[in-house]
Amino acid sequence: MSDATSSSPDAGPDGGKTRGRRGALRRSLLPGLVGYRLRKAQIAMFQSFQAAVAPHEVTPGQFGLLVLIRENTGLSQSRLGAAVGIDRSTMVAAIDRLEGRGWVVRAPSPTDRRSYALRLGPEGERLLDELIPKVRAHEEAMLAGMDAGERRLLLDLLGRLAGGG
């Protein structure tokens, strides 16, 4: 196993043996785990995202839904849910929120009377046009310290993690 943690940056210079009532905590094996760092990184990304899209209150998940609906106009709730890996019952409330803000429209499907054909409303189109540059700027800010090779590698390695490899 990789040994990137043998000198944990979270422990003090003494290796963390003096854990006084007020110092940083000893984190043991945690900083060496990709799962742990992934979680930390995602929290930081989430918070930066929120700040970047302000004053709009949009989550990364909602941004993703808006992009998918724009790029796949007319798709159903079930298909959308399957694409992002959430249950269709969960998708109901998610679309409720987007529809309630005027961003998404539930149009009747022309081919299947059981399902809706989702599309962005005019305000959703405008919002997304406004959001995309902000999201790109947020990405740029988060990656500011990385060169092109590192960015490419990060995307590649994350993709391999997600891909089950």
Added chain:
Amino acid sequence: MSDATSSSPDAGPDGGKTRGRRGALRRSLLPGLVGYRLRKAQIAMFQSFQAAVAPHEVTPGQFGLLVLIRENTGLSQSRLGAAVGIDRSTMVAAIDRLEGRGWVVRAPSPTDRRSYALRLGPEGERLLDELIPKVRAHEEAMLAGMDAGERRLLLDLLGRLAGGG
């Protein structure tokens, strides 16, 4: 801006123009965003974690709390919450769950009658001893396709994302 997405792996060979009612969705800019891939990777890690620690029902967050409590015996709920970035009111229910399963003990603090000195119970110690090899195996499985250099780089890049860089 980095251009790692110009040929999206999520679009078909035609670039995604034929999005028939049953094909994969067009994902546009999403796969090129670190935030998006991070989220996908974390979902995959989470599911793999759940499977790896079965039959125990422990989340990655709970595993982290158990490690921190073991390595910092006697710490208070507020300190623990500050360390992982959650509110002390949220920590109440989190500790309730760990205590209810016999993994964590709320002992009275010897120095401050307002607070508890948290420590693992005997079952918590045993559980953690059992969990750690499983978590390491899960990490190993997720990183199976990566060599030592790639693993080191992944940890480093994730750390830089979380560190605000």
Added chain:
DNA sequence: TATTGTTATACTCTATAACTATA
């Protein structure tokens, strides 16, 4: 005055099971 744990409250995200309408 400030801090610790707690409760009340609220909201999001997630799921399963069962229902209706439609395929």
Added chain:
DNA sequence: TATAGTTATAGAGTATAACAATA
């Protein structure tokens, strides 16, 4: 029979505001 959307329900996780006990 199977699928799409919905509802009821449940649980985890998150927060803010207020409270009592203690520092």
